[in-house]
Each structure stands twice: as structure tokens, then as C-alpha cells.
Amino acid sequence: MSGPGSPVAAPARPRLDELDPATLQRARAHDPIAMRAFVVRYQRPVFALLSRMLGSGPHVEDLAQETFLRAFRALPAFDPDGAARASTWLLTIATRLALDSRRKKQLPQVDLDDVPNVASFHTPETERARKDLGRAIAAAAADLSDDMRAAFLLADVHGFTMGEIGAALSIPEATAKTRVFRARQHMRERLAGEREDGA
């Protein structure tokens, strides 16, 4: 656990390489190979965002598919050479879909700590500790409101700037900062000592 006032988390990994503008241009022109490269490149962050927002289940794949279909419809308006990154643009679509679905109550309430089984090379002890920590994080995040959880995920998992979070959630940048700050504070409090105890 970090000390009081320290950041709870920076992006877990550095921002990944974006798909190159030439391939995006070809996807815009409906080149099937480029479209496939687009989906393959971005499917994991889209699934990660949706499943952490909504819990795992078939609804995640449905919404992920809808995210990409909307993206393909809107690609002609996206500037591959512009300032906006494709990943930010796509995850913004996914975030809005997730929040809309939740608001319309189209999705069942699913436990966020329903962690999918993933093959692992860790020892049984470290694997158990890791899963326990993952469940604790998921349970802590489940207590956040949907908007706060979205802000937290976009900031600390997907590396969005506060300005990008504001644009994604249609809120002022200052409001985005407040939400991320409060979400981090909540996570710190809920997870105090978790790593020391569990690891």
C-alpha cells in the first residue's frame, strides 16, 4: 500500500504502439485485412475496459463487437494523422457504450471479481496471492459508481490524460480530475495493507 497522498497507480504499462496511419487509412477504405489488423490490435484493451467496467460475461463480447462496428462506421471521419490516438478514440466509444448500457439497465449486475481462468506459469502460492489481490482490486472497484470506475480505469489502466477522460465522459477536465482523485483515494483505503497481507 502506498503512503497517504501518494499516487495509487500510474498506468500499469506504457502506452502501446498505435496502429500505423497507413493501415488505418486502408481500414477506412474497408480493406478487410486492415480491418482485421485494427480489431486484433485493439481488441484486448477494449475487452479489458468493458470487462472491468461491467464484469465478465457474454455481454462483454457483444459490446466489444458493437464498439468496433461503430468505429468502422465512424472511421472515415477519424484522422489517422491527427492528434487523437486511435486507442483513445476507440476506448471512448467503448466507455460510452458501457455507461449507456448500464444506465439503460440492459446488463445484469455481474460481480467484478468473477475473475476468468487464465493459464499461468506462476507457482501455486504466488498465483493464489495474485488472484487474491486481483479479486480485492475488483471488489474495491465494484464499490465505485460507474462514472468513477470509468474515470479510474481510463486514467490508471489505459493511460488517458485528464483532458481525454473529460472528453470521453463529456465532463470538464476539472471534474475528471476530481473523479480520478476520489476513485484513487477510495481504492487506497479499501486496499490498505492488501498487498502486504496477501503477497
Place this chain on the structure above:
Amino acid sequence: MKPEDLQSWEPQEPSDGFAERVVATARKEQRGPARPTNLRRALAGAVMFTTMAAAAVAVVHVRSANARGDVTADARREVHVGSRAIAVLEPGAHLRWDGDTIEQRGGEVFWRVEPGARFTVHTAAADVTVKGTCFRVKVRGDEDDMTRRDAVSGLVGAVAGMAAFVGVYEGKVAVSHAGQSVDVVAGQSAQADGAGVHPTGDAASAERGFDKGAAEASGSDPLLAANANLADSVRDYRRKLETLADEKAKVEKKLAAAEAKLGDASAPKSDYLLTQDDWKELAKEGEVRMRVPCAGSKGDFTVSADNLNKDGLAPQDAPIVQAALQASHARTWAIIKPLCSQALGNADVERIGQQACVSVLTQLDEQTNNQAYEEAVRSVAEIEAGQRPGPGPSDSVMSTERAYLALANETKNIQADLTQSLGPDAARSFVYGDQGCWWNSSHGVGPRGGN
């Protein structure tokens, strides 16, 4: 909680075949049955001119939202053309239309056309008539040549020096000039030029050939040369000669400054100039760094004289540098292309290129077995650090390991190539400098055992 702890919160992974299902659904939607409220998007195409036209200006005027217009774009913009088409103009594109008569006079335009009667885009080189769905056209030559062709009647053949490339994504289009017409189906291409209209086979590879030709056209086309105004040329050469002495003095001054800079042992070190000790440090952290050339806007690895000058190289070094960059790309693509093609079901991956392929391989390997992928990254760093041997040709390793190894080695290979011709200082200055098109990439997975 530490930043990396968030990775313990495992996300749901995409199921097998997700990408294929999404693309199939999207393509079905793109060409599927009409929606009750919307006309089907039956055709989407891109029409490009590569021109020597002057810088783009703002919109001249649009007399009507649909019926007629004359637009030159200074930034990407969308306009409705007639009642059936939407055109997305790239900067510099020039479009003029009046009813069903549409002239694309320059630049690049992406077209979406709804089904209906025959739809024709007139260019100075050829007419492109829609019979099906999705196509791309590139035309090279001077925009002014459009005025030398009766675009409305379509009776006159291609203007000398003009050439049009047509690549078809879906359905079928007809390319015609001077009474000749060729139907081009999905995946295929054709070219119209002074020799007539002729099929050019696979669209992706033929398009690259056309682009290369476009880059060379202005300086080498004998017809254009014959049409050049001799008096203007003589005057131009005289002016150039008069300024040559000044330019030479400036170049010598810059060269001296660059040489002084190169001789400075305290020159800043690139993040990608890695000794074996650097690689050992990266191996501890589970990180690989790669820097390889990219094709740049012209698609041919050229580096301008100005940019070479900034790295202390002379203009006459340009062919040497270009050849080294092309050879580098050929080496890495020979390894990555078959891996990528196999990963995408024997697809023609020339269309998406090396950078997208590496991204695809990374994502697929991460998705298939993330921990094995992380081991592959650490393994690459350890191999580069000399801590373990590289895999043999028949060893079973992840695609990313072979791809990353190829890329990670390449800066050293280019440096060695250029050192032979340019010397070690100039080679190092260019390979790790800021000029030219370079793809820098780093992948970090953390140390083995975590934390």
C-alpha cells in the same frame, strides 16, 4: 497498492475468432441490404491525384449544397456531390461538379456513392465509371492538364504525361479512355496511361509501383520534358548557377559545424544506441527496444538533402542512405511477413505492412499466452545482452521473439552498412539522429518473477 498490482485484476480475453466475426459483420453491414431509413452505401472509393499543383487554398465556392460546386480543400472536409455521393477531400484536393458531370482536378478524394444510375468521375488521365462498390484511383500529372481534356465529352484520350491507377476493393469498376475500357474486379487493378488501359494485377503491389513511378515522373517523363518550355529552363538553370556559389559556402559552413559536432564525444546518446551492457540492464527489467526505418510519405525510404544535412551528411549521400534503409526493411520484412501472413490465415499482408504486422503478432501472442509472451520479450533482451544464444531456424519460439530479434538487430546492421560507405561517425549520426522516418518501439514486461 503498486501500479503493476492492477494487472492482477485479470480482464476477460477476446474469444477465438472474434476479429474475424467482427470484420465479417462490418463488411456485411457495409454492403448489406438497405436499411429502411438510409440508402445503402453501395460504393466507397478513393480518387487520388498526385500533382505538382501549388499549395492548396481555401474553398473557392460552393454554389449549391448538391447540384454544383467547385471546392479546393485546405484541410480534410466532406462535401455532398450531386444527390448520390459524399466526397471526403484531403488537403489540396480540387473537385468541380455540375449535375452529373464530376471532375476531380487534383489531390486525393475518398468517395461514397449510393447505388443508382452510372456514376463517372472524370480525370485528366481517364474516366472511372462505377459498376460495383469500392475502388481507389490515383492519377499523376499536372492539374492544369485537366483543362486540355474535354472531360464532359470523354472523347479525347489521356493527356500526355498523365497516368491513372485504379485498384478495386469490392465489386467492379470500368476504367476507360480513348475508346478503350477495362473492367477491374475486387483485388485487381488497372493503369491508364499513354499506352492505353491495361490490367496491372494485384492491387496492393501494383499501387506501390504506381506510387514509385509518380515520385519519379516529374523528372523523368520524356513527354513532360518535351513539353517543357526551353526558355524557362535556361533561365532557371542560370539562376541556379548564380546561387550555387552561395549555397556551396553555406553547405561547407554547415558541414564544418556538423563535423565539429560529430567530433564531440559528449554528443547526446540515443535511447536506441545500446551496448551489450545496456542490453543487460534492459534484460533485468524485461524490456526490448527496437528502431527500424519506415518508408515515409513517399513510400520509398528517401531522405531529403536538407534532412541529411542536419545529420552532417552530404546530398550525394542520399542514394547510399536510401539503399541501406531499403535493405534493412527487406531483411526484417523477409522474417516478419511470413509470420504475419500465417497468423492472419495466409492473408496478403503486403497491404498492411511491417508496423501493423508486428502489432498484430504482439497482440495475438499476448492473447494466446501472455506469460509465454513475456518470457519471449525477456529472452530477446537476454539474447541481445549475450546472456543466451539466439534460437535456431527450426527451434520452436513465439512469432514475436523472431520478429523482435529481427528488429532489435537492425540498427546495428544499418550502422554497419553505412559505416562502409560513410564512415563510422556519419553512420552513427544518421542511424541514431532525428532525421528520416524511423519507427521506434519498446516493449516492457517487467523482471522475471515480478517486482
